[in-house]
Amino acid sequence: MQLADPPVTSAAYALADRALTRALLTRLPEETAALLGSDEPLPPVLVDEVFDTTDPEFRRVLAGAATRRGALYDRLAALGDPDLAVALYGLTSWTGRLRTAEERAKVWQGAAATADAPGWRDPDGLVAKLLEDDRAPTLLPALHSPFPDLVRHALVKTVGDRTAEDELRACRNVLAHGGVETLRSTVLAQTEPPALCRQVAEQVRLACASADPAALLDEAIRVAQEARHAAAEQPVTGSGARQGAADTAFPPVTGHTSGHREHAPATLHELIELMYDTEWHYTSLPEGTPLDWHALLAAHREKRFSSEGLRLLWQQEGCPEELAVEAFVWHRGLSEPVGALHWPMLSAVDFSAEEETLRDVLPPGIASGAFPVPRVLGEVRPARKVLDGLPHDDGRVRSALAAQVARLGADFAPWRALYTLLPRFSGTVSEAVDAALDAASRHRGKGWPKPVGPEFPPRGNSLGRTAWLHLFDRADPATQRAVGAEMDARTIQYLLLWHDPAPELRDHLVQTHGAAVLAGLAGQWTTPADVIEELIRYDDPEVNAALFLYTNLTAAQRRHVLSGRHWADPDTTPTEGAGAASEEATPQDDRLPLTAALVNGLKESARRNWLLPACDSGDPLLCRVLLGSPRVKVHTDAQYLLMLIRLWERHGPGEVRALLDETRFPGRKPGRHPLPRDIVKTAGRALEAADGLTLLRTAQAEAASPAGQAAFLQANGYGPGGDELTRALDLWAEENGPAPVPWDLLLAAHRTGPLHDRLLVGLAGLAECPPEITRDAREAKLRLSHRHYTPRRGSRPPTVPEMLKKLPLPMHGGKCPWLSDVYRAGLVGFAEVLRDASPARACTAFLGTAFLGTALTGPEDETARTVDGRADATVAAELREARTTVTDLVRTHLGDDVEAWALAVRLMPDFEGTLPELLASAGAIVS
Numbered sequence: 053m054q055l056a057d058p059p060v061t062s063a064a065y066a067l068a069d070r071a072l073t074r075a076l077l078t079r080l081p082e083e084t085a086a087l088l089g090s091d092e093p094l095p096p097v098l099v100d101e102v103f104d105t106t107d108p109e110f111r112r113v114l115a116g117a118a119t120r121r122g123a124l125y126d127r128l129a130a131l132g133d134p135d136l137a138v139a140l141y142g143l144t145s146w147t148g149r150l151r152t153a154e155e156r157a158k159v160w161q162g163a164a165a166t167a168d169a170p171g172w173r174d175p176d177g178l179v180a181k182l183l184e185d186d187r188a189p190t191l192l193p194a195l196h197s198p199f200p201d202l203v204r205h206a207l208v209k210t211v212g213d214r215t216a217e218d219e220l221r222a223c224r225n226v227l228a229h230g231g232v233e234t235l236r237s238t239v240l241a242q243t244e245p246p247a248l249c250r251q252v253a254e255q256v257r258l259a260c261a262s263a264d265p266a267a268l269l270d271e272a273i274r275v276a277q278e279a280r281h282a283a284a285e286q287p288v289t290g291s292g293a294r295q296g297a298a299d300t301a302f303p304p305v306t307g308h309t310s311g312h313r314e315h316a317p318a319t320l321h322e323l324i325e326l327m328y329d330t331e332w333h334y335t336s337l338p339e340g341t342p343l344d345w346h347a348l349l350a351a352h353r354e355k356r357f358s359s360e361g362l363r364l365l366w367q368q369e370g371c372p373e374e375l376a377v378e379a380f381v382w383h384r385g386l387s388e389p390v391g392a393l394h395w396p397m398l399s400a401v402d403f404s405a406e407e408e409t410l411r412d413v414l415p416p417g418i419a420s421g422a423f424p425v426p427r428v429l430g431e432v433r434p435a436r437k438v439l440d441g442l443p444h445d446d447g448r449v450r451s452a453l454a455a456q457v458a459r460l461g462a463d464f465a466p467w468r469a470l471y472t473l474l475p476r477f478s479g480t481v482s483e484a485v486d487a488a489l490d491a492a493s494r495h496r497g498k499g500w501p502k503p504v505g506p507e508f509p510p511r512g513n514s515l516g517r518t519a520w521l522h523l524f525d526r527a528d529p530a531t532q533r534a535v536g537a538e539m540d541a542r543t544i545q546y547l548l549l550w551h552d553p554a555p556e557l558r559d560h561l562v563q564t565h566g567a568a569v570l571a572g573l574a575g576q577w578t579t580p581a582d583v584i585e586e587l588i589r590y591d592d593p594e595v596n597a598a599l600f601l602y603t604n605l606t607a608a609q610r611r612h613v614l615s616g617r618h619w620a621d622p623d624t625t626p627t628e629g630a631g632a633a634s635e636e637a638t639p640q641d642d643r644l645p646l647t648a649a650l651v652n653g654l655k656e657s658a659r660r661n662w663l664l665p666a667c668d669s670g671d672p673l674l675c676r677v678l679l680g681s682p683r684v685k686v687h688t689d690a691q692y693l694l695m696l697i698r699l700w701e702r703h704g705p706g707e708v709r710a711l712l713d714e715t716r717f718p719g720r721k722p723g724r725h726p727l728p729r730d731i732v733k734t735a736g737r738a739l740e741a742a743d744g745l746t747l748l749r750t751a752q753a754e755a756a757s758p759a760g761q762a763a764f765l766q767a768n769g770y771g772p773g774g775d776e777l778t779r780a781l782d783l784w785a786e787e788n789g790p791a792p793v794p795w796d797l798l799l800a801a802h803r804t805g806p807l808h809d810r811l812l813v814g815l816a817g818l819a820e821c822p823p824e825i826t827r828d829a830r831e832a833k834l835r836l837s838h839r840h841y842t843p844r845r846g847s848r849p850p851t852v853p854e855m856l857k858k859l860p861l862p863m864h865g866g867k868c869p870w871l872s873d874v875y876r877a878g879l880v881g882f883a884e885v886l887r888d889a890s891p892a893r894a895c896t897a898f899l900g901t902a903f904l905g906t907a908l909t910g911p912e913d914e915t916a917r918t919v920d921g922r923a924d925a926t927v928a929a930e931l932r933e934a935r936t937t938v939t940d941l942v943r944t945h946l947g948d949d950v951e952a953w954a955l956a957v958r959l960m961p962d963f964e965g966t967l968p969e970l971l972a973s974a975g976a977i978v979s
Contacts, residue, residue: 054961056083057866058090060893063900064957065098067942073097075950077105080957088113091120092866093904099124108135115139125155132162134171137178143190156193167198167229182206188213195222198229200238207239207247217276219252223259224269232260320344324351327361337364345372352378359383366391384409393422398432404478410441418443425452428481435484436474439519453526456485460523462531464538465496470523472501474516503540506572508602510545517543521551532557537564545572568594579603588612589619597650600662607661613650614669615698616643640702646671658683664787667695670702672711679726680717688764691787692731693752696738700745709739756788762797770810777814795822802828809836809843834874838862852879853888860964861894867901868894882934886941892970893960899967903935941968945975952978 061083065073073095077084087094088102088110102110111128115136118125129140140159142151163172172179179199185191191206195218203222207214226235239247240256248256259268320342327348348365349372351357357365362379365371371379373394380397383390384406393413403410410432417423425448432438442449460466470488472495477484512518521543524535536557539547544561547553549572553561561569567590573579574587574595584603587595596613599605605613612619654662654677663684666674675695678684686692699707712725712735720726727735734751738744754760761784769777784791798815799822801807807815807825809832815821816829835841835849839862843849850858852874861868871894874880882899889895946952956974963970 056957056960058087058092059866059897060960061087062092063896065095066900066903070097073101079954085113089117129158129162132166134169153193157196160197164198200226200230200234204238204242204247216252219248220273223256327357393417403437404434410437414441415443425449430482433480434478435481436519438481439522457523457526462534466492467535468495471520474519500538500540505541506545508575510575525551533560536561544569548573567592571595571598574598574603577604591618593644593647597647601653611665611668614665660684667691670698672707680719682719687783688787690756696735697748758794762794770808838870856888867897871898882930890966891964892967895967945971
């Protein structure tokens with residue numbers, strides 16, 4: 053048989069007098085134990101009877117949950133009952149770890165009066181359990197116990213977790229409960245391991261030998277306490293320790309991060325030994341380290357230094373070239389050199405297998421003069437990596453490269469030869485130019501080798517194209533124009549993106565290759581807005597496709613690209629962020645075509661900001677792509693109508709009719725047209741009308757108006773998820789532009805026919821929500837919180853009293869929080885709850901907690917007894933009247949018959965009727 057919930061049992065005891073309470077303890081033992089072990093409020097009479105009863109089981113259960121009941125824990129601890137001590141101390145369940153040291157100390161305060169009781173030392177007693185424990189959190193409070201052997205055990209097991217003051221107080225406690233001899237025989241006699249630190253043990257021995265040991269221990273405790281307070285007031289040092297007079301200053305160990313050495317090298321011999329060490333890692337040599345370069349160089353020649361040792365020496369000023377070059381060989385992968393650079397370093401490494409080293413060392417080496425530019429171009433190899441690693445903003449580099457380029461001249465043949473040579477050429481830059489001149493005859497009359505188009509996104513990882521462009525940058529303008537006329541699209545893309553050509557050269561490339569060559573500039577999502585606006589003005593399909601697919605266009609720019617219109621002067625037709633031509637500016641026959649790449653990108657896309665502009669394009673193919681997309685859907689009638697309007701404007705009514713007659717849309721299930729039924733009907737009427745386009749425009753304007761927005765929110769602004777209103781507002785702004793919430797129209801619609809409860813709750817969370825909607829939303833939220841309530845669209849929602857009559861109350865944890873919420877909101881009174889609420893257990897739990905003073909306040913205010921603006925006196929009067937009514941009802945049906953009371957409680961879990969019906973049934977059964 054299912055037991056009654058603790059709130060129900062609590063309510064029964066709240067209505068019972070002392071005699072009946074005493075009788076119910078024996079008739080409802082299981083229900084009472086469940087109540088005592090719960091968090092439910094306990095009637096004071098029940099608590100008194102539990103303390104007075106001879107059955108200790110109820111007190112044990114109460115002790116297990118006592119820490120959740122405030123003063124009740126102190127009352128139980130003060131009993132000094134060894135049968136309750138284990139539960140009060142927190143050793144019987146995992147919740148015991150929540151006990152505080154102060155709470156556990158109260159157990160020992162109560163034990164002081166009953167220390168002679170045998171239960172403390174029973175095998176299952178608290179003292180016996182703690183003597184087998186070694187955990188500091190449970191043993192530290194035991195230092196205050198009246199059991200000397202337990203104090204000694206706690207002292208031994210908590211070394212490192214206590215202070216000298218704690219030890220002194222523990223000894224004072226043993227002295228108080230056992231005397232001097234007990235203190236000597238327990239605490240002082242414990243030497244292996246010792247129970248006290250040496251200083252405290254000496255103080256305790258002196259106290260035991262004195263005429264007044266208690267006074268001496270009290271004075272020692274006072275001194276220790278003052279020292280603790282003084283230490284707490286000391287400033288905290290940077291290391292986190294408090295600085296005091298007794299602190300010892302240690303010289304800091306500098307210059308290393310890890311290892312086994314304890315100090316920096318002080319002699320040359322120690323330094324040489326350090327250079328051989330392969331395990332010790334210094335970040336730098338400490339200041340003052342003895343440096344004898346001749347001796348160090350000799351030691352290195354005799355036995356090679358470790359790589360870390362060489363790096364440390366390379367960092368030092370005056371490091372010999374031999375040591376620096378060898379350190380460079382070992383550490384050439386560093387992002388920047390750690391010491392001086394020397395020319396032999398460039399011949400000590402084979403840079404053909406290195407990708408980054410030349411880029412790291414050439415700029416600082418050329419800047420310092422260690423690497424003369426002519427020698428770099430004439431002696432360092434391979435040429436491609438040298439060209440990629442040079443600092444091209446250095447004037448000396450630019451001049452030297454210009455001299456090399458001048459040898460190539462304006463003929464494309466040597467430039468073509470150089471382009472084919474660079475990827476695998478192993479010689480120097482000068483040698484590469486010589487080889488190109490020698491091979492020029494084989495390249496004369498040929499076009500660009502293996503031409504390719506731009507790459508999206510551009511990676512810039514060509515083996516030779518970037519190095520070749522560094523030389524091209526240094527050519528004179530005439531040579532650049534002549535060679536630029538032969539370039540392929542990929543090379544022009546690299547040139548435009550990363551080599552900053554002169555405006556004249558760029559214009560020449562456009563003139564020679566066409567505007568489509570600029571598409572390579574639109575290959576990155578980070579393309580600046582000013583570059584986008586400049587490129588879109590070229591009105592080139594390839595450029596527009598690249599802009600659309602690979603850059604972050606605005607919504608207006610995407611609509612412009614898909615419409616095929618020519619870009620107009622922004623001074624005459626301004627739109628958001630740029631200019632766009634009007635309908636009349638670009639006749640249908642002059643619209644820009646869409647590239648196959650752009651159309652395919654749209655077909656494969658799931659991005660709403662890519663596909664929605666198709667509504668404004670008037671392109672039949674794009675309209676079908678959008679309507680057939682399984683991942684992007686148009687949500688507002690205004691956008692559907694705009695799609696038909698643009699289609700009519702650009703191609704006439706025939707295309708509109710063809711779209712309506714279409715039966716297959718790839719990506720959508722056949723049989724049902726993706727256009728909404730109302731839109732199809734409106735389009736059909738327009739096709740039959742004399743001025744159908746005007747009819748569509750009128751319908752679209754109405755659908756995009758505030759009235760259309762209000763209708764859209766009423767239809768789409770609610771759902772079980774809770775965020776549908778936010779999504780509906782975002783969809784409207786995305787498809788029709790940002791617009792304020794039409795509060796006046798929504799309020800008018802609410803007054804005519806109530807808005808859906810979930811829509812009301814969502815609207816109440818928006819700024820500037822009208823007070824009337826906010827007020828009704830509170831009640832709607834309470835209705836929705838009822839588990840058995842299902843809102844019906846288009847029908848008047850029930851009032852809370854109506855719900856109380858028709859729907860069973862939802863239970864949670866033995867209570868009905870919904871009932872408490874609607875009462876606090878002032879939507880129902882005690883009389884209605886008592887008369888209409890079912891099941892009876894929900895009503896009983898609510899009334900019981902109310903009678904005990906916990907149902908009238910919410911979590912936001914645990915002291916005020918004001919409900920929904922009603923004054924304290926009004927609420928108190930309602931409560932008194934309800935208690936009187938319930939008392940009369942119970943007296944009428946149950947009287948003082950303990951069997952009837954017990955039966956009523958046990959009927960609660962399965963009874964589905966109201967509380968009066970349950971009381972009548974219980975009374976009838978017993979009688």
